Amino acid sequence: xxxxxxxxxxxxxxxxxxxxxxxxxxxxxxxxxxxxxxxxxxxxxxxxxxxxxxxxxxxxxxxxxxxxxxxxxxxxxxxxxxxxxxxxxxxxxxxxxxxxxxxxxxxxxxxxxxxxxxxxxxxxxxxxxxxxxxxxxxxxxxxxxxxxxxxxxxxxxxxxxxxxxxxxxxxxxxxxxxxx
Amino acid sequence: xxxxxxxxxxxxxxxxxxxxxxxxxxxxxxxxxxxxxxxxxxxxxxxxxxxxxxxxxxxxxxxxxxxxxxxxxxxxxxxxxxxxxxxxxxxxxxxxxxxxxxxxxxxxxxxxxxxxxxxxxxxxxxxxxxxxxxxxxxxxxxxxxxxxxxxxxxxxxxxxxxxxxxxxxxxxxxxxxxxxxxxxxxxxx
Amino acid sequence: xxxxxxxxxxxxxxxxxxxxxxxxxxxxxxxxxxxxxxxxxxxxxxxxxxxxxxxxxxxxxxxxxxxxxxxxxxxxxxxxxxxxxxxxxxxxxxxxxxxxxxxxxxxxxxxxxxxxxxxxxxxxxxxxxxxxxxxxxxxxxxxxxxxxxxxxxxxxxxxxxxxxxxxxxxxxxxxxxxxxxxxxxxxxxxxxxxxxxxxxxxxxxxxxxxxxxxxxxxxxxxxxxxxxxxxxxxxxxxxxxxxxxxxxxxxxxxxxxxxxxxxxxxxxxxxxxxxxxxxxxxxxxxxxxxxxxxxxxxxxxxxxxxxxxxxxxxxxxxxxxxxxxxxxxxxxxxxxxxxxxxxxxxxxxxxxxxxxxxxxxxxxxxxxx
Numbered sequence: 001x002x003x004x005x006x007x008x009x010x011x012x013x014x015x016x017x018x019x020x021x022x023x024x025x026x027x028x029x030x031x032x033x034x035x036x037x038x039x040x041x042x043x044x045x046x047x048x049x050x051x052x053x054x055x056x057x058x059x060x061x062x063x064x065x066x067x068x069x070x071x072x073x074x075x076x077x078x079x080x081x082x083x084x085x086x087x088x089x090x091x092x093x094x095x096x097x098x099x100x101x102x103x104x105x106x107x108x109x110x111x112x113x114x115x116x117x118x119x120x121x122x123x124x125x126x127x128x129x130x131x132x133x134x135x136x137x138x139x140x141x142x143x144x145x146x147x148x149x150x151x152x153x154x155x156x157x158x159x160x161x162x163x164x165x166x167x168x169x170x171x172x173x174x175x176x177x178x179x180x
Numbered sequence: 181x182x183x184x185x186x187x188x189x190x191x192x193x194x195x196x197x198x199x200x201x202x203x204x205x206x207x208x209x210x211x212x213x214x215x216x217x218x219x220x221x222x223x224x225x226x227x228x229x230x231x232x233x234x235x236x237x238x239x240x241x242x243x244x245x246x247x248x249x250x251x252x253x254x255x256x257x258x259x260x261x262x263x264x265x266x267x268x269x270x271x272x273x274x275x276x277x278x279x280x281x282x283x284x285x286x287x288x289x290x291x292x293x294x295x296x297x298x299x300x301x302x303x304x305x306x307x308x309x310x311x312x313x314x315x316x317x318x319x320x321x322x323x324x325x326x327x328x329x330x331x332x333x334x335x336x337x338x339x340x341x342x343x344x345x346x347x348x349x350x351x352x353x354x355x356x357x358x359x360x361x362x363x364x365x366x367x368x369x
Numbered sequence: 370x371x372x373x374x375x376x377x378x379x380x381x382x383x384x385x386x387x388x389x390x391x392x393x394x395x396x397x398x399x400x401x402x403x404x405x406x407x408x409x410x411x412x413x414x415x416x417x418x419x420x421x422x423x424x425x426x427x428x429x430x431x432x433x434x435x436x437x438x439x440x441x442x443x444x445x446x447x448x449x450x451x452x453x454x455x456x457x458x459x460x461x462x463x464x465x466x467x468x469x470x471x472x473x474x475x476x477x478x479x480x481x482x483x484x485x486x487x488x489x490x491x492x493x494x495x496x497x498x499x500x501x502x503x504x505x506x507x508x509x510x511x512x513x514x515x516x517x518x519x520x521x522x523x524x525x526x527x528x529x530x531x532x533x534x535x536x537x538x539x540x541x542x543x544x545x546x547x548x549x550x551x552x553x554x555x556x557x558x559x560x561x562x563x564x565x566x567x568x569x570x571x572x573x574x575x576x577x578x579x580x581x582x583x584x585x586x587x588x589x590x591x592x593x594x595x596x597x598x599x600x601x602x603x604x605x606x607x608x609x610x611x612x613x614x615x616x617x618x619x620x621x622x623x624x625x626x627x628x629x630x631x632x633x634x635x636x637x638x639x640x641x642x643x644x645x646x647x648x649x650x651x652x653x654x655x656x657x658x659x660x661x662x663x664x665x666x667x668x669x670x671x672x673x674x675x676x677x678x679x680x681x682x683x684x685x686x687x688x689x690x691x692x693x694x695x696x697x698x699x700x701x702x703x704x705x706x707x708x709x710x711x712x713x714x715x716x717x718x719x720x721x722x723x724x725x726x727x728x729x730x731x732x733x734x735x736x737x738x
Binding site: 026030037068070127 | 517
């Protein structure tokens with residue numbers, strides 16, 4: 001009983017710490033990358049929420065999918081996501097990650113991001129404004145604090161389902177399999 | 181005699197089979213047999229000062245069973261744009277590269293090879309350029325149906341067909357109060 | 370200790386902070402020097418040209434502006450002008466002036482973003498904070514005018530979507546005054562910065578004799594001292610009624626390209642002021658038929674616009690039906706970002722790769738579309 005209480009307190013503290021230092025992997029996968037500089041710089045200043053850019057996947061917490069994913073990019077994004085250390089969160093940015101958006105009949109972009117990666121928060125709009133981006137991050141912080149942002153656990157548990165979806169669109173799967 | 185007419189007369193004296201016309205001021209349209217193309221563009225480049233290769237386009241005329249390659253050349257000195265058109269057989273499209281005259285032509289030819297399946301003779305590297313592991317017919321051909329391809333390969337998200345008010349769905353899901361919009365409560369002012 | 374002359378392969382991107390956008394460069398390096406470079410693009414391919422063949426003419430306008438993200442307006446302008454040429458539709462004079470104003474505003478916004486990227490690639494991180502923040506003043510103007518910060522869909526066939534709001538010209542003037550004042554700050558912080566001078570002068574040189582042949586356009590071409598600008602060569606809209614000069618700079622290196630852009634910001638500001646002074650009254654749109662039944666006569670047109678990175682061209686073919694037969698987009702980065710970049714990186718330092726990329730204004734979405 002006492003041990004459980006201790007673990008619970010530890011979780012609350014670590015989640016509190018996590019939600020205030022969200023490091024975003026600097027990977028502009030689509031046109032949404034154009035609203036990231038305004039979000040990060042002087043006017044909207046996302047750093048006051050603890051959101052900051054990070055160059056390497058191994059040190060990043062958040063994978064921000066800025067817009068549509070072509071199949072070629074999806075392969076690299078999956079690789080980047082699997083290199084990230086848990087706990088890790090995915091934000092789908094823009095309408096095109098939700099249902100294809102503008103590119104609903106394009107032969108080269110995936111339509112539903114959550115078939116391939118476990119998405120915690122979607123931000124809709126084309127383009128979402130910087131305020132919307134910050135709002136999405138705040139939503140993610142709330143989910144982390146209430147222990148609902150568990151996409152990475154979902155990914156581990158349903159890895160076979162995700163892999164099957166991924167291999168359906170990526171014809172030539174020549175990537176190493178990570179073993180958590 | 182202005183630039184355009186002068187250029188057309190020069191072309192007609194050298195290349196008898198080329199059909200050249202003025203489309204509008206500063207723009208020429210030249211139709212040509214495909215085997216003459218490298219000789220013709222090098223003539224335009226070296227003797228008539230068309231030194232800027234703007235782009236190479238390809239148009240699929242499926243009804244005629246032909247591809248049309250359009251070479252856009254521009255002369256900065258005379259401020260004239262020339263569109264050189266050749267037609268290729270659609271069932272076995274083959275053209276000659278113009279890489280020796282312009283380096284950047286290689287990129288355009290690589291893309292046309294990938295998107296239409298036109299083979300360029302003499303091009304050193306026609307490897308895949310934009311697509312990756314593509315095993316269908318080249319996507320820019322008119323007989324490639326992108327919607328059918330999407331239906332086969334990707335999952336749709338439900339809810340696109342029935343245009344219901346998403347605000348209500350969202351508010352029910354998150355137990356939030358439906359936000360009041362301006363046109364809802366005009367009376368409250 | 371002797372340097373090991375072993376050739377190593379280095380993959381730069383697609384996930385790399387120094388890369389402009391989403392593309393990859395495969396570098397063969399010995400020590401610190403690039404021996405060969407090969408660009409890999411296609412990460413952003415959406416098949417726009419295919420999609421437009423499946424859309425009505427009117428539905429193409431929301432699509433084309435997504436081709437180039439930092440500067441969407443030249444795309445709309447090109448498509449609108451191509452359609453007008455095929456159709457023979459007149460554009461009211463006021464609409465032409467408004468179009469020029471929008472194009473020049475978007476050019477300034479694009480140059481501000483470039484300044485941030487160029488400085489950031491050299492490690493001067495104050496500049497992005499300033500320029501991207503100042504660029505937002507222009508985006509706010511766009512938001513007021515068109516309803517969108519990034520994608521405007523404002524220019525369409527026959528004119529522009531709506532007239533200027535009340536007092537808009539005054540607000541544009543106020544923003545221009547502010548930006549002009551800020552340029553002196555940027556000079557002191559960046560353009561006269563010793564670090565910038567050291568890393569830009571003599572680096573990434575484009576050979577003047579080869580520049581035309583390689584298909585270089587826009588500021589990189591003018592940075593070689595060759596005076597070509599679509600606005601002067603083939604004046605569109607009302608550019609022939611405005612007073613401006615083609616800005617060139619000798620040298621062909623990163624510094625020359627930066628100076629061309631720096632002076633073009635001032636020039637664009639002066640163009641917009643002239644536009645606001647001369648703008649006549651009248652309608653802003655010459656309406657066409659019902660968009661759902663809108664057929665264009667069979668024909669074709671190639672139109673070009675001077676964007677912030679150079680000549681942006683559209684080749685539009687209509688076969689007389691409801692939908693386009695073919696729309697081919699020529700982005701300036703198509704040549705800059707693929708074949709020219711491969712040539713320019715040979716012999717460069719690894720640290721200069723992203724500086725050179727930024728100075729060419731490489732924009733992957735318009736390479737693969």
